[in-house]
Amino acid sequence: xxxxxxxxxxxxxxxxxxxxxxxxxxxxxxxxxxxxxxxxxxxxxxxxxxxxxxxxxxxxxxxxxxxxxxxxxxxxxxxxxxxxxxxxxxxxxxxxxxxxxxxxxxxxxxxxxxxxxxxxxxxxxxxxxxxxxxxxxxxxxxxxxxxxxxxxxxxxxxxxxxxxxxxxxxxxxxxxxxxxxxxxxxxxxxxxxxxxxxxxxxxxxxxxx
Numbered sequence: 001x002x003x004x005x006x007x008x009x010x011x012x013x014x015x016x017x018x019x020x021x022x023x024x025x026x027x028x029x030x031x032x033x034x035x036x037x038x039x040x041x042x043x044x045x046x047x048x049x050x051x052x053x054x055x056x057x058x059x060x061x062x063x064x065x066x067x068x069x070x071x072x073x074x075x076x077x078x079x080x081x082x083x084x085x086x087x088x089x090x091x092x093x094x095x096x097x098x099x100x101x102x103x104x105x106x107x108x109x110x111x112x113x114x115x116x117x118x119x120x121x122x123x124x125x126x127x128x129x130x131x132x133x134x135x136x137x138x139x140x141x142x143x144x145x146x147x148x149x150x151x152x153x154x155x156x157x158x159x160x161x162x163x164x165x166x167x168x169x170x171x172x173x174x175x176x177x178x179x180x181x182x183x184x185x186x187x188x189x190x191x192x193x194x195x196x197x198x199x200x201x202x203x204x205x206x207x208x209x
Contacts, residue, residue, distance in 0.1 A: 028097045031097060031103075031146075032072045032095050032096070032097060032103070033072070035072075035095055035103055035144070035151060035176070036064060036072045036074065036095055038151070038176050038177075038178060039062050039074060039093075039095075039176060039181070040062055040063060040064060040074065041061075041062065041063075041207050041208070041209055042059070042060070042061050042120075042207070042208045042209050043059070043060040043061075043062075043180075043181055043205035043206055043207050043208060044057060044058060044059045044060065044081055044205060044206065044208060045057055045058045045060075045203045045204060045205050045206075046081065046206075047204070047206055048203065048204045054198075054199070054200065055198065055203060056080060057080065057081040057082070058078060058079070058080060058081060058203060058205070059077075059078065059079050059080075059081045059084055060076070060077075060078050060181065060183075060205045061075075061076070061077045061078075061120040062074045062075070062076045062077075062093075062120070063075055063120045063123045064123060065092070065123045065126040065127075066126060066127070067123075068127070071094060071095075071096075072094070072095040072096075073092060073093065073094055073095075074092065074093045074095070075090075075091075075092055075116070075119065075120055075123060075126060076089070076090070076091040076092065076093055077089070077090050077116075077117070077118075077120050078090075084118075085117065085118065086117075087117060090109075090110055090113040090116060090117070091107055091108060091109065091110075092107075092108040092109075092110065092134055093105045093106065093107060093108070094106040094108065098143070101145075102143055102144060102145050102146075102153070103143070103144040103145075103146070103151065103153075104141050104142070104143055104144070105141060105142040105143075105144060105174075106136060106140075106141045107136070107137045107140045107141060107142070108134035108135060108136050108137065109134065109135050109137060110133060110134065111133045111134070111135070112133075137160065139155070139156070139159030139160045139161060140155055140159070140160035140170070140172070141155065141156075142154060142155055142172050142174050143155075143156065144174065144176070149177070149178060150175060150176060150177040150178070151174075151175070151176040152174070152175045152176075153173075153174060154171065154172060154173045154174065155170070155171050155172045157171075158171075158188075160172070162187050164187055164196060165187060165195050165196045166187075166189055166195050167187030167188060167189055167195050167196060168188065168189050168190045169187070169188055170185065170186065170187045170188070170197075171184075171185070171186050171188070172184070172185050173202060175202075179206065179207040180204065180205065180206055180207065181204075181205045182202045182203070182204050182205070183202050183203050183205065184197070184198060184201060184202025184203070185197050185198075185202075186198070
């Protein structure tokens with residue numbers, strides 16, 4: 001009788017653990033999907049540029065790729081709104097949930113970025129490739145924390161190395177809200193002097209579609 005009870009208890013315990021793990025997995029996927037959805041779309045900073053001429057009118061396009069594969073990926077393209085066929089930034093972001101409950105947006109560069117220009121319009125273009133076409137920008141992941149209806153976070157201190165315009169490292173501060181993405185990217189030299197990026201505050205990108 002005792003053995004039968006212990007056997008039944010073990011089966012129930014295994015079932016509960018399995019169900020709990022399944023719930024955690026599903027819940028994490030739902031959370032990552034929700035974050036990806038907030039980030040997906042076409043945005044620009046035209047409203048900010050009209051109000052303050054120290055800001056450029058910049059377009060920002062972010063669309064999911066590899067949707068049939070594991071993980072949550074976005075192709076990202078930024079350009080002056082007047083010159084969108086020559087983007088100054090092309091990246092792939094990978095969204096993950098961390099053990100501490102926060103979210104990571106890893107940053108990758110493309111092997112042949114020119115060939116991907118404008119492919120945010122046809123994300124299926126990336127299906128012919130896999131992650132081997134990417135190179136991670138180590139130390140440049142943005143760590144996001146959910147705060148009610150929005151997410152906010154940044155890179156970690158001086159971990160994101162950069163040599164652009166005399167910089168030694170770059171920082172990114174990001175806030176993701178429904179229909180709005182605020183992004184402040186800056187470069188600093190070895191003396192911690194600001195050498196590129198907006199001076200007063202980040203760019204405010206509002207959703208177009």
